[in-house]
Amino acid sequence: MFDMIKKAQELQRKIKEAQEKLNAMEFTSSASNDLISIKLNGKREPLSISISDKLLSDKETLEDLVLIAMKDALSKVAEASEKEMKSATGNLPIPPGLF
16 A cells, blocks of 8 residues: 555656646747747747748738647647656556646
8 A cells, every 4th residue: 555655656746747847848839931930838828929020911821820830839738748748657548638
């Protein structure tokens, strides 16, 4: 019983470390040859958005490219999160969205 509690505490520690590592990471995505660039942290919080002056006169294209870059950046965070959690849990099946 004590051994099981010890293993659970170790797993909890590893998960916390993985989450802290992920939160400190930054993920950048761009669209259309860097005309739009978005940077997020591991908490999925936007850190910066860069928009080329070339796009300022084309609202519809600008909106589309921001959406593309944001979706790509969020996908990168999700992939890194999954990788970190698998590493921390030794590939134990953890329900999606738990972390």
